[in-house]
Amino acid sequence: MHEIKQISSVQNALVKKILLLKEKSRERKKTGLFIIEGQREIELALKGGYEIETVLFQKDLIDLNATYTLFENSKLTPDYIEVTKDVYQKLAYRQTTEGVLAIAKSKPTLLEELELKNKNPLILIAEAPEKPGNIGALLRTADAANLDAVIIANPKTDLYNPNIIRSSVGCVFTNKVAMGSTSEVIAFLKAQNINIYCAALSASENYIKTDFNPASAIVVGTEADGLSQEWLENSTQNIIIPMQGEIDSMNVSVSAAIVIFEAKRQRNFE
Structure with missing residues (x-):
């Protein structure tokens, strides 16, 4: 007892x-x-x-x-x-x-401690997300797609913020999550030979035309500011989701989900 x-x-x-x-x-x-x-x-x-x-x-x-x-x-x-x-x-x-x-x-979220067991990983990266609700939604998507890791670049809040735990409905615990500066994350990806696909408006190709079968990182920024120039300068290819209405962007978690599940479709949902 x-x-x-x-x-x-x-x-x-x-x-x-x-x-x-x-x-x-x-x-x-x-x-x-x-x-x-x-x-x-x-x-x-x-x-x-x-x-x-x-x-x-x-x-x-x-x-x-x-x-x-x-x-x-x-x-x-x-x-x-x-x-x-x-x-x-x-x-x-x-x-x-x-x-x-x-x-x-809590568990450490150091980038250098992130181990990728899959030799052909699919990773989600979010740069400087501020809203816990968006972070939680991204983590739910990552769990649903069984991604190999989620990396938060230039984090604005700690991973164990109660709002993140609540909005992720516990998926903060089911994902491999690491944090680091943008420079550190880019260096990590290059050392692992992981392609960098940045969601951006400029010099972009339709995400449908992008081959996500090789080791890939899908990188998203905030709705207000997008991605920093450092990401765009190191991008393998910028990608875009074509819009058919009057606006040129969607909620970051929605955009990430669309691209992630296209990547999973190409990989036959492995």
């Missing part, structure tokens, strides 16, 4: 620590810890090999046995803490929630 601790005060030291982890990127980086909310997200984190230290649950929302079930295929033995409804409402990020939170250890 697990020993069940209890917390009933929002002034509790652990509650204050969790609030800092939820709200402050600096605290997440300093401690190497972050917060996961929801059963599905915790399950995906466990599948992704994340180490979970503590589980907090609200018994009116989730049965204790259900929290045990999350770890039935894991060797981890986290601390279990029952919290009151007031405490849980203080900690929970989502309005519609499942009554369970976890404190987990």
Whole structure:
């Protein structure tokens, strides 16, 4: 049997620590810890090999046995803490929630530690994405397409921002993710002999005509600024999705999904 601790005060030291982890990127980086909310997200984190230290649950929302079930295929033995409804409402990020939170250890996202097992990888790269919702959507697409990696160049936020975890519905845990400067990422790709296909308006060919069968990186920028000149100067080929309406761009996650699944189609969805 697990020993069940209890917390009933929002002034509790652990509650204050969790609030800092939820709200402050600096605290997440300093401690190497972050917060996961929801059963599905915790399950995906466990599948992704994340180490979970503590589980907090609200018994009116989730049965204790259900929290045990999350770890039935894991060797981890986290601390279990029952919290009151007031405490849980203080900690929970989502309005519609499942009554369970976890404190987990983050994984390194250093580019030099990224291992590509596939000799012919297909990678998504996003330069300087600012909106957690877009990052989450990109990670969902990457998971759906079973990409070999996602690389964020010139990151503006840390990977374990609660908004990213929420918007990715846990796919932040199921992808191989690395971060680095644009220069570092370009050097990495060239060292691996990976073609660079930049989504850009200038000097571009229709993405349908591009051969994504060789090792390929699909690179997208922000909707406001596009890609930096450094990417365009190092591009194997700029690509474009032809527009038939009045605007010249789409949401970055939508554009990335269109190109990624064309690449997967060419590869026979390998």
